[in-house]
Structure formats: structure tokens, C-alpha cells
Amino acid sequence: MSNPFQTALSTLKAASEVAGLEPNVVKMLSQPKRIFEFTIPMKMDNGDLEIFTAYRVHYNDALGQTKNGIRFVPNLDLDTVKALGFWMTVKHAVSGIPAGGGKGGIRVDPKKLSEGELERLTRSYIRKLPMKGAWVDIPGADIGTSAKTQGWMLDEYEEIMGFHSPAAINDKPAELNGTVGSMEATGTGAFFVTMEAVKDLSIPKGSTVVIQGFGNVGRIAGRLLHQEGYVVIAVSDISGGIYNPQGLDVEKLEAYVDETGSIKDFPGTTVVSNEALLQLECDILMPSAVQSVITEQNAHNIKTKLIMECANGPTTPAGEAILEKRGIIIVPDVLTNSGSAIVCSFERTQGLTDTYWDIETVNSKLKERIVKAYKETTTTAKDKNTSLRNAAWVNGLTKVAKAMKARGWV
Structure with a gap:
């Protein structure tokens, strides 16, 4: 199933059954x-x-x-x-x-x-x-x-x-009363969530990381993980992938990309396709590009302990079913990559109040909010004996359903 909207509806169906949502709530949430x-x-x-x-x-x-x-x-x-x-x-x-x-x-x-x-x-x-x-x-x-x-x-x-x-507009320059940290927020938030997940799964520093997509999200998350002591062994962009089993110097790679516009031909690496990159053996896999890249066709060949969904909808339902049977943990997109959504909320608050925060305040509030969401998700997953994706959706859908009911929509 590669249609992203059908993927979203499939998740709605599964999570609504776990949450026990009323049929009319599900019906209303099935279309925009x-x-x-x-x-x-x-x-x-x-x-x-x-x-x-x-x-x-x-x-x-x-x-x-x-x-x-x-x-x-x-x-x-x-x-x-x-x-x-x-x-x-x-x-x-x-x-x-x-x-x-x-x-x-x-x-x-x-x-x-x-x-x-x-x-x-x-x-x-x-x-x-x-x-x-x-x-x-x-x-x-x-x-x-x-x-x-x-x-x-x-x-x-x-x-x-x-x-x-x-x-009225998010992600604008700070000079136009935007917020600092806006463009880095998704990658920074993904890093904060990853740090919580590796603690829960006892994945130590020095473990290996593969990042599909070295754009704004992947490079920030990769840089922070590299600085924390994790070993980024492969990354990719639209030109393809690069691999070094001993690890990449992410900060030097960033400078190289800024100079050349691509990761292509970065010294000390071998070429790997985007498809093959997803199947490299690693401890943490971070799909950070586009939707529907982990499917029933390649899920059997994914060799990782933990998938952090930095992109929107990178895993199809059929692919996820295979990964679950294999015991691979997936921290879902609606949690992992919510950093930008959180900081955009901060941006609106700052714009409405004409009060602007420094980067330390933004990141502190981001960490507090996203870690809280992660812990609520893991608690629901344990309480309902379900996946982290279902748990996150149960928590989110329950809030939306209560608001819809209070408004008299259902």
C-alpha cells in the first residue's frame, strides 16, 4: 500500500479499534x-x-x-x-x-x-x-x-x-519576528526522542546509525547523534547514498554539502543506493526523506533494532506488520518528527504576544514537550499492549474526539 492517504486511514482504523472510538468519530476523521x-x-x-x-x-x-x-x-x-x-x-x-x-x-x-x-x-x-x-x-x-x-x-x-x-505565517526568518530554532526543530526534536528511545532499549553510545535523507531533518539529527557519540555509518540524499562502516564525520560532511550541494563523492566513502542503504545493518535507522520507503518488499531485509521515523509516513502498514513480527521497534512519525510542529506553535505564541525567546528557551521547551509526548506514548503502549504507533494515535485521536464531541460534531 503506497498511497499515503490509505496508509493514514489504515492507521486510523487500527488505532480507533484500540482506543474504542465511536463509529461517527472515525467516519468524520476519514475525510478532510x-x-x-x-x-x-x-x-x-x-x-x-x-x-x-x-x-x-x-x-x-x-x-x-x-x-x-x-x-x-x-x-x-x-x-x-x-x-x-x-x-x-x-x-x-x-x-x-x-x-x-x-x-x-x-x-x-x-x-x-x-x-x-x-x-x-x-x-x-x-x-x-x-x-x-x-x-x-x-x-x-x-x-x-x-x-x-x-x-x-x-x-x-x-x-x-x-x-x-x-x-499568520510559520517558519519565517527571525528578522520578520519568526522564532529562532525553527528550521532545526524537526531534527532537534527527533534527537530528543531518540535519546529517550535508546535509554529504554539499552542502545549504548557508539552504536551505529543510518540516515536516509540528509536534508534539513537528517543532517541536524545526524549531527547531534554524532556529537553524542553515536556512529553515523551511512547517509543519502537525492544523488544516492554514501557508506563508511567506521563512521562519517558528520560536521565535515555538512561543510562538504554546503560547498558542493550534495553528499556525492564525499572522501573516504563508498557508494550505496538509497534502496540498499535502508537494508544496511545498523542499530538505529532514520528514514528522513519521503513517505512509503519501507514496504512489504524490503521489510524482510531491514537489519536494525530501532526505526526512528523522521519523515512523514515512511513505513507502509504491510511493511510495518513484517517489522513487528521481527521485533523491530518503530517510533512513529507523529511523535518523532513533531519538533517542527511544536516550535511552530511556539512561533505563533511569540508572534501573538510580541515576546521572543532565545534558542536555549526554545530548545528547553521543545525537549520538555516532546519528551512528555514520548513518555505518554510508551505508557499507553504498555497499558494497551499495542505498538508505539497505535499508542501515539490513540492518545492523539482521543483528544481530537473529545474536542469534536464537546463541539457537538458527533
Whole structure:
């Protein structure tokens, strides 16, 4: 099952049975509250007209305004956006964030755009987005977007509204009243959760780590694990993977990537494909790229003790069933990669109160929130004799269900 929305619905079904949710709650959570699909016609630098397809999904807003994730990728489709919106809904609830789940983006390869084209497209997206604002729906960064694009979004929104509203857009630069630590939050949060998981599983320092995806998330988590004494033996990006069984110097690799734009040909390594990288023997495996990379086709060949899902939906239900039978522990995406969602909540709070925190405060509050969510998840898993994924979803769905019932929706 590679359709990400079907993966999300499969998890909903399994977790709702463990939680004992009412059928009407499950029925309502099986589809988004709102779906926006629209086109953005744009004249390119060479004078040609291109028409881009754009999306935004408000999956559920029982707990509060929807927010986060704008993705600019060439293969974006509605089912992916729906799944991401659902995962964000659960992620917010798991982490105790008073917000609903929103996700969106444009079907485009941003690498093929000039900076001027990217800015015009980004501003057009915000102009055409039907519902937005600090109390309604707050776009954040995701794959293909950045602090720069979020700054353009904020400026366009404020031009439309005629007043300043820093809380209306997440992941913007600190100079525009964003929060420090925003772009590092997912990787930092994943590190905090990993440190709790390795304690529970008695995985010592010096153990090996494989990271699929050396982007914003993978490189931060890898750097922090490397500094903590864990041995990162392989990483990959869009160009493929690199491997050294003795370990990589992650900080030198980061400098190399900053200089060359890729991990390709990093000295002292051998080439490994993204597919083969997932099957390397290691103690901790961190899929940190895209969804549906661990499936029934390769789950039998995964050789690790612990999978930390730094990407959204990297494991399909069929793949997970195989891994569970083999005793491999999975700490799910809605917990592991919730750091960005948590810090985005902090960003909104800071913007609304005009009070801004330093990086030590942000990371301290992030650690407190995400570790609490991890411990609540492990407690539920033990109490209900279920997987960590089901446990996280049970905790999140129960909060959403109570809010829906209090509102009279079900």
C-alpha cells in the first residue's frame, strides 16, 4: 500500500479499534473538513505562460486553527496532501498543541525556477489561498520551501490585509519576528526522542546509525547523534547514498554539502543506493526523506533494532506488520518528527504576544514537550499492549474526539 492517504486511514482504523472510538468519530476523521484545489497561471521569465496546480487541506480543526506545511514538489497530489494534513492533525494532538492539521503546496520543481519566478509563485499562492490568518490557517515550510519563501508569504499576506500579523505565517526568518530554532526543530526534536528511545532499549553510545535523507531533518539529527557519540555509518540524499562502516564525520560532511550541494563523492566513502542503504545493518535507522520507503518488499531485509521515523509516513502498514513480527521497534512519525510542529506553535505564541525567546528557551521547551509526548506514548503502549504507533494515535485521536464531541460534531 503506497498511497499515503490509505496508509493514514489504515492507521486510523487500527488505532480507533484500540482506543474504542465511536463509529461517527472515525467516519468524520476519514475525510478532510475542507479541500482547496486551485490553479496559478504565471508568466515565466521567458514570456511563456505556465499553469501550476496548488492545494491546501484543512483536515480537522476541532482542537484549534489549522496550520503548517507548504510543500513545493513536482509530484505533489491531493492524496499526499490529505495524508499530510491528517498526520499533522494527530501530530498536534499527540504533542499537546491546541491546533488542527493543515497541509498544502504547489506541484512544481522549485529548482527549475529563477528566484524571481519562485517569489512570484509563492506570493500568488498566498493571494489565491481562500482562508488564512493567525486564527484560521497558518502555512509553514516543508519540502521545497524555506525561511525565504515564508518571508515572502508573510509580506504578501500583510500587504493584502493592510496590517502586520507575524503569527499568520510559520517558519519565517527571525528578522520578520519568526522564532529562532525553527528550521532545526524537526531534527532537534527527533534527537530528543531518540535519546529517550535508546535509554529504554539499552542502545549504548557508539552504536551505529543510518540516515536516509540528509536534508534539513537528517543532517541536524545526524549531527547531534554524532556529537553524542553515536556512529553515523551511512547517509543519502537525492544523488544516492554514501557508506563508511567506521563512521562519517558528520560536521565535515555538512561543510562538504554546503560547498558542493550534495553528499556525492564525499572522501573516504563508498557508494550505496538509497534502496540498499535502508537494508544496511545498523542499530538505529532514520528514514528522513519521503513517505512509503519501507514496504512489504524490503521489510524482510531491514537489519536494525530501532526505526526512528523522521519523515512523514515512511513505513507502509504491510511493511510495518513484517517489522513487528521481527521485533523491530518503530517510533512513529507523529511523535518523532513533531519538533517542527511544536516550535511552530511556539512561533505563533511569540508572534501573538510580541515576546521572543532565545534558542536555549526554545530548545528547553521543545525537549520538555516532546519528551512528555514520548513518555505518554510508551505508557499507553504498555497499558494497551499495542505498538508505539497505535499508542501515539490513540492518545492523539482521543483528544481530537473529545474536542469534536464537546463541539457537538458527533
